[in-house]
Amino acid sequence: MSRTQPSNGTLTSLESALAELLDGLAPVALTSMPLLQARGRIAAEMAALASPLPERTRAVIDGWALRSLDLAGASLYSPVPLMNSPVWVEAGDALPDGCDCVLDADLVECTGPIAQAFTDAIPGQGIRRAGEDIAAGRPAIIAGRPLLAVDLLAARAAGFMSVAVHSPNVRLIDVAASDDNLLTAELIAELMQAAGARVSVETAARDARSITDTLDAHPCDLIVTVGGTGFGRSDVTSEALTMCGALIAHGIALRPGRTAAIGKLGALPIISLPGAPDQALAAYQTLVQPVLDRLTGRTGRSGTVLPLARKISSAVGIAEIALVRQQQFTWLPLGVGDLSLDHIRMADAWLLIAGDSEGYAAGTPVEAFSLRAA
Incomplete structure (x- = not known):
């Protein structure tokens, strides 16, 4: 693997940097997690359901369980006498054998010597057949997707108390700023947690030796540093990566985010983000998020394609991040390259x-990725 030394004049393409980070990377080992803690984690493969849900046909309303064939022709003006007495069921009860529908209480009269129905019904009315929720052999949890409340509902219905997930252990190292500002580190920690990672936050002093010592401290699946990536006299993060033989590239052809650096300690990926929020956000979306997707086994990440409301111009030779807001059925550009906090908080999505x-010319369909997805 080649190592590119930091340089103010030479930038590594975003595509090359990402290829270096993803090379040889695989999803982390699965772990079992209680359902109460699993929301937002990325689901791993689990055994298929041995039994269908529900296991038996059940009522979904309170009422009378009947056989639809016995109700043919029934109406308010021409009630049909019932040869077999109806059975009262509550929602959730298993349906008696031979019954295939449930009628509301006021549609069956049981006070006389012979019960009678005032309406007909179709098979399946008022019931849920066995396997209609989830068939046997289907997974209770769909692997590769973030676990949302509805996914946990299905797992609980199937009787699971825990689920298998891929949840990488990420160390976030904040290279202390002179003013002790934690805004960017907190932003990145929250983004990684939302992506399904377990995040521990540490602080390193703003000198190369302290950063190097922190890098070697604890085992993990990914190291992300924040701050100290520029080319100023107090920016020593890339020097620390060089000292421990980890540096691959310092300076990515990305705007914002040009001063980001990447490296590896053996097979352990390291991504060093700039300290400014907009630069860190851009490098996070284009470098950190794809690495987390690989480590968590997330699949099927896609954006929304809409036409641009107006033209976006970009300089050739450097990838640029644009923030957009959905306006009716178009993407309205808010900012390109240089992104203010106002742009960030108003944006719905980003595009590369x-x-x-x-x-891109106005009207060009472009794919943008949500900044507000859970």
Whole structure:
């Protein structure tokens, strides 16, 4: 693996940097997690259901369990006498043998010598057949997707108390700023937790030796540092990566986020993000998020394709991040390259303009990825 030394003049393409990080990377080992703690984690493969849900046909309303064939022709003006006495069931009760529907209480009269129905019914009315929720052989949890409340509902219905997940252990190292500002570190920690990672936050002093000592401290699946990646005299994060033989590239052809650095300690990926929120956010979305997707086994991440409300211009040779807001059925550009906090808080999504592109004309369909997804 080649190592690119930091340089103000030479930038590594975003595609090359990401390829280096993903090379040889695989999902972390699965772990079992209680359902109460599993929301937002990325589901791993689990055994298929041995039994269907529900296991037996059940009523979904309170009423009379009947056989639909016995109700043919029944109406308010021409009630049909019932040869077999109806059985009262509550919602959730298993249906008696031979019954295939449930009628509301006021549609059956049982006070006379012979019960009678005032309406007909179709098979399946008022009931849920065995296997209608989830068939036997189907997974209770769909692997590769974030576990949302509805996924946990299905797991509970199937009787699970825990689920298998891929949840990488990420160490976030905040390279202390002179003003002790934690805004960016807190942003990145929250983003990684939302992506399904277990995040521990540490602080390193703003000198190369302290950073190097912190890098070697504890085993994990990914190290992300925040701050100290620039080319100023107090920016020593890339020097620390060089000292421990980890540096692959310092300076990515990305705007914002040009001063980001990447490295590996053996097979352990390291991503060093700039300290400014907009630069860190851009490098997070383009470098950290794809690595987390690989480590968690997440699949099927896709954006929303809409036409641009107006033109976006971009310089050739450097990938640029644009923030957009949905306006009716279009993406309205808010900012490109230089992103203010106002842009960030108002944006619905972000999109990447490739380094070989001059941008997009108004009306061009583009894919943008949500900044507000759970």
